[in-house]
Amino acid sequence: MSLENPRRLYPAFILLGAAVCILVAAAYYRDEFRQWKDIQRQFIREEMRRASTPQQRLLARNIPVQIRQVVLPELRRVDRCTTCHMAVEDPSYGGFPQPLAYHPLHDQHPFERFGCTVCHRGQGHATTTADAHGHVPYWDQPMLPLRYIQASCGQCHEAADNPAAPELARGEQVFESNGCRGCHKLGGVGGVIGPELDRVGGRRSADWLMAHFRSPASVTPDSAMPPQKFSQADLEAITLFMLSQTGASMTGFYTSMKVVPSAAQGRHLFQQKGCIGCHSLGGKGGSIGPALDDVGMRRAPEWIMRHFRDPQSVTPGSVMPKFGFNESEVLALTEFLLHLRDQNLALSLPSLMSPVERGKEIFRKFGCAGCHGQDGKGGVPNPNAKTGEQVPALLHVADGYTREELVKFITMGRHQVDALDAKRPAPPLYMPAWGAVIEPAEMADLASYIFSLKPKGDDLGF
DSSP states (O other): OOOSOGGGGHHHHHHHHHHHHHHHHHHHHHHHTOHHHHHHHHHHHHHHHHOOSHHHHHHHHTOOOOOOOEEEGGGTEEEOGGGTOTTTTOGGGTTOOTTSOOOTTGGGSOHHHHTTHHHHOSOTTOOSHHHHHTOSTTOOOOOOOGGGGGGGGGGTSOGGGOTTOHHHHHHHHHHHHTTGGGTOEETTEEOSSSOOOTTHHHHOOHHHHHHHHHOHHHHSTTOOOOOOOOOHHHHHHHHHHHHTOOOOOOOHHHHTTSSOOOHHHHHHHHHHTTGGGTSEETTEEOSSSOOOTTHHHHSOHHHHHHHHHOHHHHSTTOOOOOOOOOHHHHHHHHHHHHTHHHHOGGGGOGGGSOHHHHHHHHHHHTTTHHHHOGGGOOOOBOTTBTTTTBOOOSTTHHHHOOHHHHHHHHHHOBSOOOBSOTTSOOOSOOBOOOTTTSOHHHHHHHHHHHHHTSOTTGGGTO
């Protein structure tokens, strides 16, 4: 290129310089007027308007405009939500529109310990509304609608043992009472006909789940799952319960909160740890340790709690092992023992129930109603099955099987159901093999329950 007349390039240099200046100005403007900065300036103006003294006004004016974040190493999260939601801890902002609104009850879940996304979900690193709320491509954890916020409680608390989340408890009850475990595995327990549900809440939206419950085949073609005839309230509750199944791994402090201290949860722990093997209640149980019927009258709550923490420290020579209960579990077990008499909570312990009663619990626990219907009365569709295109009822099993034969059938299962028409697709529902899942003693109790379903008077020809 000839440089004999460099003045010919001046216009190009001027245009290039102007373009650089425009880009620098645009970058400054874009950075200076980011959405989160506008919100923080709005907060500062509101604080200045509220100031009643020169000192308060000066403090408000000097609030820095900057990114705010909560770092949670144990949860492997960084939440920047308080960059915009600056008034979450100030009750005087109650009733303010978002994002400058107060967060009620935040003292139960302090932000420095929980952040925001562990409960509300969304994208914690983001600093714009759309990105932070997670309604963007390639982000599968958008914010939960407030009507489903109780789903998050299931990450740290037992679903059935949190008074602050009644809809979560109801959802679990709907799931269990409708026999969903008969086809789906959850927490390692259940059938194999349908997919596992441990992470379904992190993969599916509320709308998808509700549509699937109403008409599974319309959402998942060729699904063997029959339409669920839930009431609207039950549909909302079980959807919420499914949303709580995210597979999130909680450790340390958060795991210790799994048990909300209550007499009912104490009963569950008493059963789970096999305490009835050494101690008796109502005249039933072991005799290695003392009977516990009146322990709440004989011992102070503080003594009972110390004993659960370290039996040897209060009863030297005790053979009771040190279970390593956390404080929530200690409180729950103590509540159980203190309320044995006035709440009669011991009567529902499996060790004190009849084989038929225990079998009914096993029938519920493993979701048998999902295929065989409530109380084994049948009615669940199984297209092209010879048994009336339904899964057979269990009311007359006692007429065709001995107990040993029934236990063997449940143990081995039956993976092929006779088809009504060989030209049509095979029946989608079948009997899984439960032998590797249900313990022999549980199997015997389950057989007792199924035999008990035979209508009374059948043997008399009525």
